[in-house]
Amino acid sequence: MDRAVTGQYSAIVIGTGQAGPSLAAKLAGAGQKVAIIERAKFGGTCVNTGCIPTKTLVASARAAYIARRAADFGVMIDGSISVDMKRVKARKDQVSGASRTGLEHRLKNTPNCTVYEGHARFLSDREVQVGDAVLTAERIYINTGGRATVPAISGLDQVPYLTNSSMMDVDFLPPHLVIIGGSYIGLEFAQMYRRFGSKVTIVERGARLIAREDPAVCDAIRTILENEQIEVRLNADCIAVAKTAEGVEVRVNCGSGDNTVHGSHLLLAVGRQPNTDDLGLENTGIRRNRRGYIEVDDQLQTSVPGVWAMGDCNGRGAFTHTSYNDFEIVAANLLDHDPRRVSDRITAYALYIDPPLGRAGMTESEILSSGRPALVGARPMTRVGRANEKGETQGFMRVTVDAETKMILGAAILGVEGDEAIHCILDVMYAKAPYTVLQRAMHIHPTVSELIPTVLGELKPLEKTT
Ligand SMILES: Cc1cc2nc3c(=O)[nH]c(=O)nc-3n(C[C@H](O)[C@H](O)[C@H](O)COP(=O)(O)OP(=O)(O)OC[C@H]3O[C@@H](n4cnc5c(N)ncnc54)[C@H](O)[C@@H]3O)c2cc1C
Numbered sequence: 410m411d412r413a414v415t416g417q418y419s420a421i422v423i424g425t426g427q428a429g430p431s432l433a434a435k436l437a438g439a440g441q442k443v444a445i446i447e448r449a450k451f452g453g454t455c456v457n458t459g460c461i462p463t464k465t466l467v468a469s470a471r472a473a474y475i476a477r478r479a480a481d482f483g484v485m486i487d488g489s490i491s492v493d494m495k496r497v498k499a500r501k502d503q504v505s506g507a508s509r510t511g512l513e514h515r516l517k518n519t520p521n522c523t524v525y526e527g528h529a530r531f532l533s534d535r536e537v538q539v540g541d542a543v544l545t546a547e548r549i550y551i552n553t554g555g556r557a558t559v560p561a562i563s564g565l566d567q568v569p570y571l572t573n574s575s576m577m578d579v580d581f582l583p584p585h586l587v588i589i590g591g592s593y594i595g596l597e598f599a600q601m602y603r604r605f606g607s608k609v610t611i612v613e614r615g616a617r618l619i620a621r622e623d624p625a626v627c628d629a630i631r632t633i634l635e636n637e638q639i640e641v642r643l644n645a646d647c648i649a650v651a652k653t654a655e656g657v658e659v660r661v662n663c664g665s666g667d668n669t670v671h672g673s674h675l676l677l678a679v680g681r682q683p684n685t686d687d688l689g690l691e692n693t694g695i696r697r698n699r700r701g702y703i704e705v706d707d708q709l710q711t712s713v714p715g716v717w718a719m720g721d722c723n724g725r726g727a728f729t730h731t732s733y734n735d736f737e738i739v740a741a742n743l744l745d746h747d748p749r750r751v752s753d754r755i756t757a758y759a760l761y762i763d764p765p766l767g768r769a770g771m772t773e774s775e776i777l778s779s780g781r782p783a784l785v786g787a788r789p790m791t792r793v794g795r796a797n798e799k800g801e802t803q804g805f806m807r808v809t810v811d812a813e814t815k816m817i818l819g820a821a822i823l824g825v826e827g828d829e830a831i832h833c834i835l836d837v838m839y840a841k842a843p844y845t846v847l848q849r850a851m852h853i854h855p856t857v858s859e860l861i862p863t864v865l866g867e868l869k870p871l872e873k874t875t
């Protein structure tokens with residue numbers, strides 16, 4: 410079919426998440442004529458409804474927590490501590506807004522780069538429609554991200570509910586927040602709203618919170634949350650919801666305990682799905698898997714040569730740093746003749762409850778099922794000087810190494826500064842150096858990281874514990 414093409418480009422980038430804008434700027438800087446398309450807010454999930462606003466809210470929640478604990482540090486506050494949710498939201502809006510408008514300004518002022526605002530849809534392997542415009546390019550980069558899954562739970566169409574996106578508009582204190590899903594999103598919101606002053610119940614269908622982690626990590630996280638009077642319902646599959654006078658009733662299939670949970674507000678945190686269903690992929694040869702993720706090779710090219718997919722829409726990562734790393738891989742291959750690959754990267758992420766969990770590499774369960782002989786070093790945060798000085802001794806650090814090659818296989822640092830301290834382990838893993846290099850390194854006192862060499866000097870065989 411003949412179509413009136415209104416724009417011919419060297420490259421089209423769809424979506425302004427964590428990979429697209431950097432790639433657009435790099436390609437434009439290399440002299441290519443680039444179009445970038447965004448249908449909603451510049452910066453996507455991380456900037457508007459994900460990492461940046463949630464970590465800004467986590468910081469407010471921590472301020473409230475520390476204020477309530479002030480007397481532990483000898484600081485006396487006369488009167489009660491209260492949280493002004495309108496000011497909390499305003500602070501979050503300011504930090505997130507500055508990031509969004511900064512990006513929008515940069516993109517709109519990048520030479521060789523044209524910004525289109527609207528929903529992009531493929532018409533063919535080389536043509537994309539946005540509004541009335543039809544754009545063509547020999548190279549197209551998809552960075553359309555994902556959105557909260559809204560599951561088919563009976564009664565959900567009758568009950569108001571929140572997702573991570575609509576939570577961004579909340580400027581009041583929900584009296585009792587019920588959260589379905591006890592993983593990253595559920596746990597971060599649970600602790601922050603409890604610290605703001607809400608009663609919070611987590612409903613999780615699995616036998617453990619954040620069940621991808623090792624049992625010891627899951628159990629310690631549960632204790633941390635329960636210590637703050639967050640109610641945790643495990644083995645509780647939410648099967649129905651209903652409206653009540655006070656707000657919402659959640660019905661759960663459970664082995665024990667009440668099979669209803671009552672609250673004032675409901676947050677769904679049951680996973681995310683890729684924004685690939687409305688992209689016109691049926692007009693192309695771009696393949697998706699059965700969960701809707703775009704299939705890519707190790708260098709992120711789709712089943713159509715000349716089309717790449719980066720970030721959450723390709724299912725190869727679900728974090729801001731994996732999306733940014735996707736940009737680096739694509740740019741290195743295309744512009745720098747550097748054959749970087751997704752399979753070169755090491756799993757790493759943090760969970761931003763307080764204290765945070767920093768993770769690198771394999772879990773101990775994965776190592777045990779691989780059958781390779783391994784050693785583990787462990788230390789509770791009660792035996793970390795810096796944690797004691799700060800009065801924050803919950804959690805532990807565990808590092809696992811291959812008994813034969815001496816390579817570090819994985820680590821979990823659940824505790825104060827765990828999200829930062831994990832990086833010294835991660836970097837040794839990237840350097841492909843044996844653990845003895847880190848064991849002999851002199852670290853700075855007093856830090857959490859200073860105990861990592863000590864932990865590596867106390868290795869014992871890794872054995873199945875549960
Ligand atoms: C509550 C929450 C907290 C999080 N916290 C963290 C954290 O602390 N650390 C971390 O690493 N990760 C975190 N994440 C995950 C992180 O936000 C994402 O992995 C990250 O944003 C990567 O996104 P992306 O680059 O794939 O695209 P996204 O950021 O999702 O952006 C995609 C963009 O594409 C646009 N778009 C989609 N379809 C079209 C179309 N057809 N036409 C035009 N534009 C389109 C969208 O509007 C959007 O702007 C969090 C996520 C959530 C939900």
Ligand SMILES: NC(=O)c1ccc[n+]([C@@H]2O[C@H](COP(=O)([O-])OP(=O)(O)OC[C@H]3O[C@@H](n4cnc5c(N)ncnc54)[C@H](O)[C@@H]3O)[C@@H](O)[C@H]2O)c1
Pocket residue numbers: 560589590591592593594595597612613614615619620645646647648678679680681726727728758759760761
């Ligand atoms: N700190 C971070 O880096 C961070 C923070 C937030 C989100 N994220 C990203 O967002 C993604 C999505 O996070 P998420 O927590 O929404 O999803 P998830 O897929 O990690 O977990 C969903 C949870 O909901 C539970 N669940 C599903 N249906 C249920 C039901 N009917 N009843 C009870 N429980 C049910 C599941 O058992 C699971 O534990 C993550 O994969 C992560 O990449 C990252």
